[in-house]
Amino acid sequence: GAVVSQHPSRVICKSGTSVKIECRSLDFQATTMFWYRQFPKQSLMLMATSNEGSKATYEQGVEKDKFLINHASLTLSTLTVTSAHPEDSSFYICSARWGKETQYFGPGTRLLVL
Amino acid sequence: EDKVVQSPLSLVVHEGDTVTLNCSYEVTNFRSLLWYKQEKKAPTFLFMLTSSGIEKKSGRLSSILDKKELFSILNITATQTGDSAVYLCAVGTGTASKLTFGTGTRLQVTL
Numbered sequence: 001g002a003v004v005s006q007h008p009s010r011v012i013c014k015s016g017t018s019v020k021i022e023c024r025s026l027d028f029q030a031t032t033m034f035w036y037r038q039f040p041k042q043s044l045m046l047m048a049t050s051n052e053g054s055k056a057t058y059e060q061g062v063e064k065d066k067f068l069i070n071h072a073s074l075t076l077s078t079l080t081v082t083s084a085h086p087e088d089s090s091f092y093i094c095s096a097r098w099g100k101e102t103q104y105f106g107p108g109t110r111l112l113v114l
Numbered sequence: 115e116d117k118v119v120q121s122p123l124s125l126v127v128h129e130g131d132t133v134t135l136n137c138s139y140e141v142t143n144f145r146s147l148l149w150y151k152q153e154k155k156a157p158t159f160l161f162m163l164t165s166s167g168i169e170k171k172s173g174r175l176s177s178i179l180d181k182k183e184l185f186s187i188l189n190i191t192a193t194q195t196g197d198s199a200v201y202l203c204a205v206g207t208g209t210a211s212k213l214t215f216g217t218g219t220r221l222q223v224t225l
Contacts, residue, residue: 006156032210043202043215044157057210093156101146101164101211105156 002028002098006106013084014114020080021109023094029074030096034103035067038091050077084113116141120203120216127223131193135219137203138185146206147179147186148213153199160188160201193223 003026013019023033031052036044048069049057056069068080077096081088089112095103121136137147146164150157161170163179163186170177174193179186190197200220204213 034213043217044204044213046212046214049210049212095213097211101206102148102159102162103206103211103213104159105150108156 002026002096002104004094004096004104004106006094006109008109009107010110010112012112012114015085016083018080018082019084019111020078021092021094021111023077023079023096023106025075025096025098025104028096028098030077030098031074032097033071033077034095034097035069035077035079036093036095038093038108044093047079081111084111086113089113116205116207116214118203118205118214118216120201120219122219123217124220125222127193127221129194129223129225131223132189132191133193133221135188135190135201135203135221136185137187137216139203139205139214140184141205141207141214143207144181144205145208145211148204148206149177149186149188150202150204151199152202152218157202190221193221195223195225197221198223 005024007022033050035047047062050071052071058064071077093108095105117140148162149160161177166181174191177188200218202218203216
């Protein structure tokens with residue numbers, strides 16, 4: 001299967017700081033990437049769809065000014081959590097679409113905001 | 115609102131047992147149904163189903179989709195402790211193939 005990497009795998013930061021998470025498709029080009037959030041023992045919730053060369057599409061209830069997404073190339077999308085607060089602590093996972101339907105997931109980033 | 119429901123929520127079986135996991139859905143603009151296995155980190159892809167009645171098989175795992183009744187099953191035969199994980203069902207919809215996930219079935223295989 002296709003390989004997607006995410007960096008960093010874990011980050012701890014102070015409240016009020018910004019955190020950038022990178023998502024890369026390593027062996028294929030992805031015009032579309034997705035960002036999800038997963039709270040403990042819950043399923044994945046789609047936050048936004050990231051399209052190369054255009055603005056991201058955010059799901060209802062997700063603040064676009066707080067979760068900045070940039071999809072600058074066909075292999076890289078970044079999610080920046082701005083002015084992070086403890087309630088933003090979660091597991092953030094990206095995926096890249098391969099072909100028309102299948103999404104391959106990165107290993108995830110565990111964010112803890114103190 | 116698109117909805118994906120998985121059952122059971124959790125399951126404990128003995129090694130060697132066969133299990134069937136269920137996924138039903140109510141969505142608009144269905145494109146595909148995908149099964150993923152999630153252990154400690156992000157989900158790993160198992161199957162993608164788009165057509166009714168065609169079984170997909172990979173080793174001891176198999177899956178089938180019924181688009182008329184709006185459900186899919188994932189079968190695991192001769193379970194092993196390494197099969198212990200959360201199994202996620204997701205339905206892709208719309209032109210962007212956005213995925214809506216079910217809450218997952220937590221499978222524990224004991225010796």
